[in-house]
Amino acid sequence: MIARVSVTLKPSILDPQGTTIHQALESLGFKGVKRVRMGKLIEIELQGGSKAAAKKEVERMCQKLLANPIVEMYRIEIK
């Protein structure tokens, strides 16, 4: 089973990396970009078990290690 965890900054937190990408895209001539936000993608391959149990386990991983709840939020997809 594969869990895809997307960790992104909370909307209220400044994202200098995203701003830099935005500026780089504009200087390359890409018009119509309103905003860029940068985040992390963590793909975790898990052994067997049920989808519900996997989601719970990955939720605990996020709380303990993968995300910083002060400034980040996360979304988990199980495939």
Next chain:
Amino acid sequence: MIARVSVTLKPSILDPQGTTIHQALESLGFKGVKRVRMGKLIEIELQGGSKAAAKKEVERMCQKLLANPIVEMYRIEIK
């Protein structure tokens, strides 16, 4: 319109960041993790236009700036 770009290392490329997360998860007592791969998630907010045109535009952004085609691959989702 929001484009979500996932940039991940090609499967044949070593991923020391993923390995470190894997080891940290194990040392925290998480069993049953087979593999961890780390990637980047770039959310781009675009002005108007059609989904097909947006995908084409973001594809060009990936080729020109967002991904390194030698070692990385990318996936684009338009919402």
